[in-house]
Amino acid sequence: GEDVLLVRRHVFEVPAFLARHVGKQVTIARADISEPAVLYSVLKAHDVESIVHAAVVTETSEGSSLYQAIKVNLQGTAEILEAARIFGLRRVTFLSSVSVYFPFGEDVKVLGEDNPLPATSPEWISGTKKAGEQICQLYAQQYGMSIPIVRPPQVWGPLYWTRRSPVHAMMENAVLGKASDFSNVNSDQKSSYVYVRDCAKAISLVHLAPSLEHGIYNISDGEGHSLAEFAAAVKAVIPGALIKLGNTRGPRDMAAPPMSIGRIKSELGFTPDYDLKRAVKAYIAWLRDGEYL
DSSP, X not given: OOOEEEEESSOOOOOHHHHTTBTTXXXXXXXXXXXXXXXXXXXXXXXXXXXXXXXXXXXXXXXXXXXXXXXXXXXXXXXXHHHHHHHTOSOEEEEOOGGGGOSOOTTOOSBOTTSOOOSOOSSHHHHHHHHHHHHHHHHHHHHOOOOOEEEOOEEESTTOTTTTSHHHHHHHHHHHTOOEEETTSBTTOOEEEEEHHHHHHHHHHHHHOSOOSOSEEEOSOSSEEOHHHHHXXXXXXXXXXXXXXOBOOOTTOOOOOOBOOHHHHHHHOOOOSOOHHHHHHHHHHHHHHOOOO
């Protein structure tokens, strides 16, 4: 029921399921969030009321550099928040990441919102998201702004930008009748995931809530999954899928503790609609015929 302005830095091909809404409930604009004048012009022209801030640069972003990651992930976040302050926006929801919990110690059994975050960071996304959260919290404290932080795990599904991940490759290859070889990874190691539609649902609950009791919310499907479990779910839909698995363990191999989603469940009523089997079936349907289940 909301009118949505989708802001992108680069021109992109609008997917068919979204194209029918463009010019109606969806408007697309180009802007670089690290350029205040352009950002302010877009906010003013479209009478923006609130922002879901999802812009990010990571090591896997095309043509990325650490400087560019800092410019977008930190300076860009500061520019978004300052614009929200100047324009008096209702809320800015900041998309963080499960990576803020990394590196975790062996004594950590659950990744909860109140866990102390490690001072060190193994990747750009981990370090810049931790710093981005601090910027958000400072703005909220200083100006009384509503800036909830959402921490999703590995998001997967139609059109998601990490489509080069093993999870996506496994299903795409199966649909095309190609083999997948994951013999060089630990296929039994579990990580937290969330299907893209459940991720969007959770973000909407946080962003549209009249009021919030907390400042940080984890998102996940409530369980941990391994590549072996994904493979089994794929073979249940495509019995002939050729998926080679391994159990190669590296020196840093450690299963990530599950993410607690008790807070968003109890406060906002979030319940994942997609367990692993349903999500795999839905994504395969998307790959086959573009049906967005």
